[in-house]
Every structure is written in structure tokens, then in C-alpha cells.
Amino acid sequence: MGVFPGFGGWINQNIQEPLKTTSKRSKNGKSSSVSEEDRYIQGPWYWDPDLTPKEKAESLEIDHVRSMPLLATDPKYYDLDELVRQNNLWNSEYKKHPWNDAPAKVKVKTKNGICHLNIDFTLGSPPQAVFELFTDPRNMGSFHSMGKYKNNWRTRLDTLATKVLKKDGPRQITEVEKVLRWKILGYNGTIPIHLIIDENHQKVTATYKKVKVMHMKVFEGSWKIEPLYVDQKRLCKSRSPISEEEYKKCSGSKGRIGSKVTMEHIFQPSSLLNVPPVSWFIRGIAVKVTKALLQDLREHVITMNKMKTVDPLVYAKVVEEVKKKIEAEKESELKELEY
Template sequence: MGVFPGFGSWINQNSQQPLKAESKRSENVDSEEDDFNYPDKVYYDLKEAQKQADLWHEAEKKHPWHNASPKIKVTHENGFYHMNIELTVGLPPYFLYNFLIDPGSGTFRDLRKRRNLMENKSRKILFENGPRQMMRMEKSVACNVFGVYIPISMNLIVDENRKDLTTQYKKEEVRFMKAFEGNYKVEPIFVDKERLCKKRIPMTQEEYKKCSGGQGKLASKLTIDQYYQPYPPFNLPPLSWFIRGMTIKTSKSLLAQVQDTSIAMRTATPMPEETTSNKHEKL
């Protein structure tokens, strides 16, 4: 058995290249050319990634994973809105994070309605140091306005850490927004700990792998903290109510697409094992 199509080919591509040692120096790139390629370094065990893909595929045939709705809470203080989002996704953390930072934004294309919910218009790398990469990005987000999706341009500085599975971002220019910044992180969930780890509760992925005999599935908890302040007059009712509602609806559309993608991955036919073999260890 192998990994899922799409992500399997990505794993296979990386497994054919010697993994590079993590750089100990900072590198200022600041290229004028757009870069929509995946970084050529990985910071997790490729064999374990394939194992997790197989576990999820087999489990999905017997006991399908239930996609829970996101928990969204919005508060308002001193002119700033804070939107906190928590979402549980039936994919290992490194799978989910790589989809979220996909330079091509493939995760956020609604295949049923054939439209991009979010896409990268430009992507220029400013700084790179090991797993950390800072970029200047222009994104187009399809905002849900009374059921009609209207593209809104966003120019952001994005700071990604592919080892910690965290991202921070801050606006250079976002339509309607005086302030716009946030962060998100992906953390592991030990799905089978109660069933397979009866003697002790695992606290780390290494402990979970050991107590489950390598048969425990990893899911993900995605936490997003978004802060924004609209320009006048959009910071005052009733326009502020409209901005708040549009932000929540748009976020729900993007999160629903993440869940739809996770279903497609869990139910896809695995690739042959020989196409995803890997002899390298993680960094």
C-alpha cells in the first residue's frame, strides 16, 4: 500500500532527492521573480508519512471519520475584531500544513463549482533560514457577500515555519482594512490513544507511536487567530456588521474546502508502494 495520489507524488518527488542539512545562516533572497514551488526540504519522516496515509485509508473504509464543524468566536474591543477558529481535520499535521501553505493554493479550489476560493497571484521570497521562510504575497480571496463570491485582493507579509507548523501574517494592503494580521498553527491529535494506549497517556508523537505499536492515526487541530480593524466608515454599524458577517462566511467557505479535501485524500486509492519508496530519514 502507498500514499494518496497527489500528496503521494509530492512525497515521491522529495524522496528522490538527498535531504539537505538545515542551514545555520540566514539567507536574504528578495527575488523579483514569483516563486510558486514547494521548498525542497522536508522536516518530518517520509516513511511515517506514508504509514499514516495507509492507516487513514484503511480506517476510512471501515469507520469513516466525521468532519466536525469549526468553532468560531468573534470578539470586539477597542476597535479591533478578534476571530478565533478551531478546526479538527482528519489528516496528519504535516499533511494539513503543507496544504495550507501550498504555493498553488490547490486546497482552496472548489472543484464542484469550478472556482477558486483563494489563490496566490504573486509570491516573492524575502528571507529563508532552515524551515523558516518569509514571503511577500498577493492573494485573491473570494468573499461571500450575500451568497455571491466577490474577489478581494490582499497583499501580505507571510512568515512560515515548516518545522513548527506555524504561520504568521500581516497586511501590507488589504481592501477595507486599516489593520489585518494573524497567525495559525497545526497540532497533532492522537486519535487512537484510548484504544491502543491503555497503560499510559502519550504526551508526544514518539510516545504515541511506541504505545500504539505504530498503528495509531494522527489527526490535526488547526487554530487560527485573526485580528482586523476596518477603515471608517466600515468600522461603524451597520457596515461593521456586514464586514463581520462577510468575514465569518468567507472563513467557513475556506474551512469547508479544507474538510472536503481531507475527505478526498482519505478515500482516494493508494498509489503502488514502489512509486513512493523512501530511503532517507527526516532532518
């Protein structure tokens, strides 16, 4: 059974054509075409309800969703104030009671040419915040690596385009185009990835399946995020399972909530490539890149926890700086290719 039972027919009727550019309205009211680079701005987006009219007006002056304090997940289905409180709690407790996320555990099993990755890991951030990281298509810098020099940024996973196909309460079905960069044993390259993602903003779960992924016959998976009461033993003196309400009460509202993430990724190289030793090489790349992406997430969350406050406007400025560094490196690489 696929990851989208009963959903295949509807998808086939709605994604026969690739994502197309749309138009946006400029400040003078005239319509202008959206470049290939800007296709991902398609919604829906959700404003932080706590923004003042002045902050919202200042944000609109940015004129680009990449740097606006917008949410990719619908705050209607979770307590945004509690999420902000938890984020700030992680910041304030970082030095007093450090929490070290262990590297992800990745189990690899291959059967009948199909590779199954079962992944478990924890992050020092609440489930809704982690879900936002997973689903935000604005290339927020979560998946980057640093080169030899501090100004040498490499974005490992870029979102090129998104299109929301269906919105039904907390459920959102999105068509996504990404590009993945890989490097292994001296070889490097890029892999275009075109997916359909079925998200649930309330349950913080998602499934995905390929529309088209280069060299892949099968490419699908799922993830779920569960709360992890990291201070339960210290503040509640108990190891038995408790609810979020009980945890908040016994910890005096001082208990941090982290995330336990369980992922399953299934892939199978196309028929011509699913033969040793080529299939071994492809599987090796897939597993190594997956581990690298998970490590990027881990380091990103640790960096965010070091910040003294979590202010959307401040975060947007940080993101814009990252974007400029990435764009500068891309321009530099293009100039080198010209020579």
C-alpha cells in the same frame, strides 16, 4: 504588539515595491518573460527525495510547478517517509475506522472596532500534511466550491504570486498575493490580499500580516498545528498525554495522527467603513467567508482520505484536471461578460 515583533524594520526595507515578474529559461536556453499568471512560480521548491530519476525527468516534462510533485515545505525538518506512511494509513483505515472531523469552532469578539476570530478545528491528516496545504501557493484545489452542476467549479481563494524574502533554516518569510472571492445575501465580489507570512517548517506554525488588503486597516493573525492521536483510546487504552514515540509504540505503528489547528485572525475595517451598519456587513462577510474556507479544507481532507494511495504523480494529474475545469469556467465567464 504585532505578530512580527522586531521584524518590521527588515520588512519595510524589502517590500517597498510590489512583486515583479521574473524571467524563466525555456527549453531552448533562451530567456522568456513570465506572465502575470505565472508569477507565483518563484521558489524555493523541494523535490520529493523518494522520486526516481525517471519520475523526476517525467515531472520536468510538465514544465510547470503547478502540476509537479514538489513540496512547499522543507523535508529536511520532518520525516517524509513517516508522513507518507501516515497518509496511507489514513487511506487504508477510512472505511474500517472512520474519523469525522467536526466543523470548525469560530468565536467572534469585537472590541474597539477590532474583530478577533479564535478558531479551533481538527483535520484527519498529519500536521506536516496540513501545513503543506496551508503554505502551498500552487492553487491545489483545497479552497473550491461546487456549483449546481458537477463541472461548475469556483475557486474561493487563489494565489496569484509568491516571493520568498528570507530563508533561515526552518524559518521562511514569504510575500504573497492572493484573491478571495465572496458571496453573501445575493452580493458577490473579490478582495485582493497582499501579505507577509512568517513560516516555521519545523514547528509547523506561522504568523501573517498585511502589506495591503482592500478595505482593511488591520489584517493579521497566526496559526499552529499540533498532533492529535486519534486512535489512542482504541489502541493504547489510555487518555493521558503521550509523545509521538510512545503513541507509535503502544499502537503497534497502526495509530493515525491527525491535526489540531488553532488559529487567530484579527481584522479592522478602514476608518471610513468601520461605522455601523457598514462595519456589521463587512464583519459578516469576513466571518462567513472564513467559515466557508475552513469547510473547504475539511471536505478536501476527507476526499484525500478516500483515495486508496497517496502518489504525488497521481495527485498532480488530479490537480491538473481541477485546473482545467477552473480555467474553462473562467473563460466561459469572460465570454458571458463580452455579451
